[in-house]
Amino acid sequence: MxxxxxxxxxxxxxxxxxxxxxxxxxxxxxxxxxxxxxxxxxxxxxxxxxxxxxxxxxxEKVNWHDPSENKPYPNISDYPNFWIHVSIEKHRVYLMNNKEILYTMLCSPGAAGQETPRGTFSIQAERGEHFYNSQSGEGANYWVSFKDHGIYLFHTVPVDANGNYVVSEAEQLGKASNSHGCIRLSIADAKWFYENVPTGAKVVID
Structure with a gap:
């Protein structure tokens, strides 16, 4: 070349x-x-x-019986600035200490037309192990009020008139907004919430 x-x-x-x-x-x-x-x-x-x-x-099928996370629930007494953040869009309840997320729970808020109220609230004195509403045809276990003294609650996935969990509704936990305005939690999360979250704890829902 x-x-x-x-x-x-x-x-x-x-x-x-x-x-x-x-x-x-x-x-x-x-x-x-x-x-x-x-x-x-x-x-x-x-x-x-x-x-x-x-x-x-x-x-994926949701394990609506057990805790949402594979770690211990927080000891609230160790966190003086404990509060609860509910994200309607993400279908999550965050247990907070200041800006730190201590624990994340799957949840299902209110369906269209029966939306969960947004705003800042406080855990109220009313709470119980079981209720059933004949008008809606649903009940739940381990309920804790956050607004209107027994109207808007944190509680388990729903049960029917016989106290049996409604599986078709429970399987939507963390994926759909399908409650009557309350915040649905897994059975374990709701039981812990009922037994540990103190009256007066701040709740922010957005």
Whole structure:
């Protein structure tokens, strides 16, 4: 190649060099383009897989009997600035100390038309182990009032007139807003809440 270039005129040399550069550029960008396509395709596959994983997590069966987290509940007496944050959008109850999240519970707030009230409230004195509302056809266990003295409550997933848990409703815990305005919790979470959360504790719902 170098010998041929040496025997060429200046114009021919320039033309040949330009031609070589063009060929090299085509080769380079062709490889880059193909590589880029492969990368994009790989990213697309990853996104699809991630999407599938997210869907699977959303569709996972909820253990509505047990604690929401695999760790001990906090000892409230150790946290002087304890309060409760309910996120309606995320279907979560956060046990807080100042800005620190101590524990996260799955929950189901009120359905459309029966929304859980938003705002700042306090845990009230009313609480009990069981109730049943014949008008709504549902009851619950381990209830604690936070508004209107026995109207808006934290409690377990619902039970029927015979005291049996309504499985179809319970399985939506942490995924759907399907209560009559109260905050539904797992059985274990509600029992702990009933036994440990003191009257007067601040509740913020947003």
């Amino acid at each position: 170098l010998t041929k270039l040496a025997n060429m005129s200046t114009r021919q040399k320039v033309f040949s060099i330009i031609l070589i550069i063009v060929i090299l550029l085509k080769i380079f960008y062709g490889v880059t383009f193909k590589t880029g396509q492969k990368i994009i395709a790989a990213q697309s596959k990853i996104e699809k897989v991630e999407g599938k994983q997210i869907t699977q997590k959303t569709n």
